[in-house]
Amino acid sequence: MKEFSWDLLDIGIGILILFVILLAGYGIFSLLTKFKDNQEIARGNEAAGMYMGSKMLGLCIIVSMVSFSSHSWISMLIWSAVGIAALCIVYIVFDLVTPKTKLGDEIAKGNMAVAQLLRGIVIGVSLVIGTFLM
Template sequence: MENMLTDLWHVLIGIALILVMMAAGYLVFSKLTKFDDYAEIQKGNEAAGIYMGGKLLGLAIIVGLVSYSSDSWVEMIVWSVVGIIALCLVYVLFDFLTPKLDVCREIEKGNKAVAQLLRSILVGVSLVIGTFLM
């Protein structure tokens, strides 16, 4: 019974840390966009929802893979932060390498094709980053 309580406590700590890492990643990532993600979603902008979902899914993949392979909470936090920064850098690099495609403006206009493209890139890169950090 004591082992079960210890395991339950570790699960609760893990869930709390994962939620904190996801929230921190979301806040950092949201600062990179030139529009208010949440306001656009509230207005019914599906492209913003697709994009936000892609960011959160990408972050979850990284944090999930890192937490699976980490031996300590500190290690999980450190590698999650590294992964979140790497994912943000990929987004900035994509935005820089596609100057004719203003990603934020297109998503703000509701361009779902751009949102789908960016979501696919974020999820794909998250799998690679998460695997590297395992």
């Protein structure tokens, strides 16, 4: 019974850490965009919702891979922060290498094609980053 209690405690701590990481990631990702994510999502901008959802999914992928290989909660937090930073860098670099298409402007306009492109990039890069961090 003791082992079961410790497993439940670990799950609870892991979920709490996941929420902290997701909230931090959401806030940091929102700072990178030129539009207000919350407002766009609230007004029904599907492209903004898809893009933010993709970033959250990508972050969950990174956290899952990091948690699999981490031996402490602190290590998990640190490597997850590295994952957030890596996703931010990927967004900035991709925005720089596509000067004819301003990604943030297109998402704010509701351009689903750009949102789907970014979704693929974010999820793919998250899998690679997560693998690097394992």
